[in-house]
Amino acid sequence: MPASPSPHERVSVAETNNGKPKLSHAAPEDGDLVEAPAKIPVPDDVAEAVRTLIRWTGDDPDREGLLDTPARVARAWKEYTRGYGEDPAHHLSRTFEEVGGYDEIVLLKDIPFQSHCEHHMAPIIGKAAIAYLPRDRVVGISKLARVLHGFARRLQVQERLTAQVADCVWEHLQPKGVAVIIEASHACMSARGVNTPGVMMTTSRMMGTFRSDERSRREVLALMGY
Numbered sequence: 001m002p003a004s005p006s007p008h009e010r011v012s013v014a015e016t017n018n019g020k021p022k023l024s025h026a027a028p029e030d031g032d033l034v035e036a037p038a039k040i041p042v043p044d045d046v047a048e049a050v051r052t053l054i055r056w057t058g059d060d061p062d063r064e065g066l067l068d069t070p071a072r073v074a075r076a077w078k079e080y081t082r083g084y085g086e087d088p089a090h091h092l093s094r095t096f097e098e099v100g101g102y103d104e105i106v107l108l109k110d111i112p113f114q115s116h117c118e119h120h121m122a123p124i125i126g127k128a129a130i131a132y133l134p135r136d137r138v139v140g141i142s143k144l145a146r147v148l149h150g151f152a153r154r155l156q157v158q159e160r161l162t163a164q165v166a167d168c169v170w171e172h173l174q175p176k177g178v179a180v181i182i183e184a185s186h187a188c189m190s191a192r193g194v195n196t197p198g199v200m201m202t203t204s205r206m207m208g209t210f211r212s213d214e215r216s217r218r219e220v221l222a223l224m225g226y
Contacts, residue, residue, distance in 0.1 A: 042074040050074060080116055081154055088150030088164075092172040095137040107131040107223050108144045117188050118155035126158075126184025126200075129224040132169055133177040133209060133216070144169070158184055158203050166205040177208035179220045 050070035051061040059066065109129035117124055130144045151164045166180040181204045190197040209216045 038075065040075050040078050042071045046074045047071055080114075083150045083153030086150050088147045089168050089172050091143040091146040091150070092139055092168065094143075095139050095173065097137055099134070099138050102138070103134060105131055105133055105220055105223060106138060107220070108141060109224055111145050111148055113148055113152045113184075115152040115154070115156045115161065115184075117186060118157060120188040120192070121155065122187035122191065124152075124156065124158065124184050124186050126182055128165070128180065128182045130165060130169065131177075131179040131210075131220050131224065132173060132175040133220075134173070135175050137173055137175075139173065158182060158186075158201055162203040162205050166207055170207050175208065177210035177213075177216060177220070178205070179207070179210040179217075179224070180205045181224055181226065 047070040050073045054061040054066060054069065061067075061070065107129065108131075109127075111128045111130065113126060113128060115124040116122065128148050130148065147168050148165055151161055151168070162180050162182045165182075166178050169175070169180075170178045181202065183200050183202045185198075185200055189199060206217060210220050211217070
């Protein structure tokens, strides 16, 4: 196996006006049978925590419209954060070497995702572009999106999400270069606090040749649309 090059990594951030979980080895693939949210058991203390929050906001958790809300909220959050139950790197465990000598950039862009910020637990909604320059292995095209979703379905900050996706691809595919750019809107900014909708936050991480070689960096950024 070839040695992994130095990553020369960096996270950059720009704004424009436009507890450790137990991991399962394998995450559900599309079409796999998973437990329906309505069947997920809700512990009494979790339901009571939601009831307490409802009371604290000034409403009555015992009124008709809110009777089933604690269980619904609990199950929704179990869905939102199901990434804690998987190891995103598992999706990169199966690779292919028979690629007909292909040694150019592999890019998946405009990947929609949803997450929640760890500061206010408010939604983060955005899109990502993930690229790598293969050394001798590639993965199925859906796997890059699965890695993104595995990390996004947790309480996150966008900077860390960007780094986790890039680092995962770098470590497990050992490519010549990795580039990840994420653009997202944050409800903690658009729906509260400064109350400024329409603002997009952009984060990027360049590793390997995309970090050290200006020509390679320009090429991948152009393919990504930047």
